[in-house]
Amino acid sequence: MPLIPDPAFTALAGLLGLLVGSFLNVVIHRVPRMLQAQWTREAAQFEGREPAVQERYNLWTPASRCPACGTPVRALQNIPVLSYAVLRGRCASCAAPIGLRYPLVEALTAGLSAWVAAHFGWGLAGVAALVLVWHLVALAFIDADTTLLPDSMTLPLLWMGLLLNLGGTFAPLADAVIGACAGYLSLWTVYQGFRLVTGKEGMGYGDFKLLAALGAWLGWKMLLPIILLSSLAGAVLGIALMVLARRGREVPLPFGPYLAIAGFLALLYGHDIAQRMALRSSPR
Numbered sequence: 001m002p003l004i005p006d007p008a009f010t011a012l013a014g015l016l017g018l019l020v021g022s023f024l025n026v027v028i029h030r031v032p033r034m035l036q037a038q039w040t041r042e043a044a045q046f047e048g049r050e051p052a053v054q055e056r057y058n059l060w061t062p063a064s065r066c067p068a069c070g071t072p073v074r075a076l077q078n079i080p081v082l083s084y085a086v087l088r089g090r091c092a093s094c095a096a097p098i099g100l101r102y103p104l105v106e107a108l109t110a111g112l113s114a115w116v117a118a119h120f121g122w123g124l125a126g127v128a129a130l131v132l133v134w135h136l137v138a139l140a141f142i143d144a145d146t147t148l149l150p151d152s153m154t155l156p157l158l159w160m161g162l163l164l165n166l167g168g169t170f171a172p173l174a175d176a177v178i179g180a181c182a183g184y185l186s187l188w189t190v191y192q193g194f195r196l197v198t199g200k201e202g203m204g205y206g207d208f209k210l211l212a213a214l215g216a217w218l219g220w221k222m223l224l225p226i227i228l229l230s231s232l233a234g235a236v237l238g239i240a241l242m243v244l245a246r247r248g249r250e251v252p253l254p255f256g257p258y259l260a261i262a263g264f265l266a267l268l269y270g271h272d273i274a275q276r277m278a279l280r281s282s283p284r
Contacts, residue, residue: 012117013117014114025106035150068096069093080106081107109134116133116267119268125170135157138153140260148204154210159216170217171222179217179222180212180215182215186211203255211223214226214266218267
């Protein structure tokens with residue numbers, strides 16, 4: 001009998017997902033600003049200037065506070081989803097509106113965590129899959145906000161996938177290594193071809209690294225389903241944004257969220273999808 005029965009693991013993962021989702025809101029908000037501060041310091045050093053003194057700013061410091069009035073958020077005001085509902089989406093001090101994004105990220109992370117736990121059950125694969133999904137949620141929202149996929153998140157994810165597959169947790173190690181290489185090179189090739197033909201850059205290097213990370217986790221056989229699913233998601237959601245949000249064609253659409261959606265589906269159902277694709281392509 002497993003250390004934690006599957007129903008209990010599913011419930012625990014959902015509750016943990018709420019807490020992790022609250023932390024992911026911090027990651028989504030602060031990591032791009034931390035990168036900007038780092039680039040500013042590096043630019044100053046490159047130009048021989050003394051970098052400006054900046055307030056200590058990372059994932060832990062300073063404590064969360066209202067962006068409107070600067071009042072620190074107390075612990076009882078930071079309970080995932082519940083605090084937002086009790087406060088009716090407003091700051092307790094100044095009544096400034098709080099973005100709906102925060103409870104949505106918390107609820108989404110909780111739901112996806114429970115889904116993954118129910119699919120894999122308790123064990124190394126289940127726990128590792130949770131870590132992958134949490135990374136994908138953060139990366140998807142960061143890319144949607146800033147068109148950035150930070151190396152500080154994509155590269156550790158890649159190495160984590162390779163290490164997990166030393167024992168074949170999700171794919172044989174050889175498939176994982178090939179998946180990492182092929183994932184990067186496939187989008188890099190598309191990028192170079194698009195730039196050669198149009199003179200424009202169609203995507204960023206972060207997309208290459210995220211697909212390489214997914215290849216390292218799931219193996220090279222999952223790359224085609226991921227690319228097809230992400231392209232389909234991008235086409236559907238991109239058209240929806242243009243129609244509903246009146247977003248012009250000239251506005252770039254980040255590809256990371258669609259890779260994240262496709263990676264999640266491939267994690268859970270990739271083998272079934274690949275088998276159906278193989279059956280449809282085989283001669284009758």
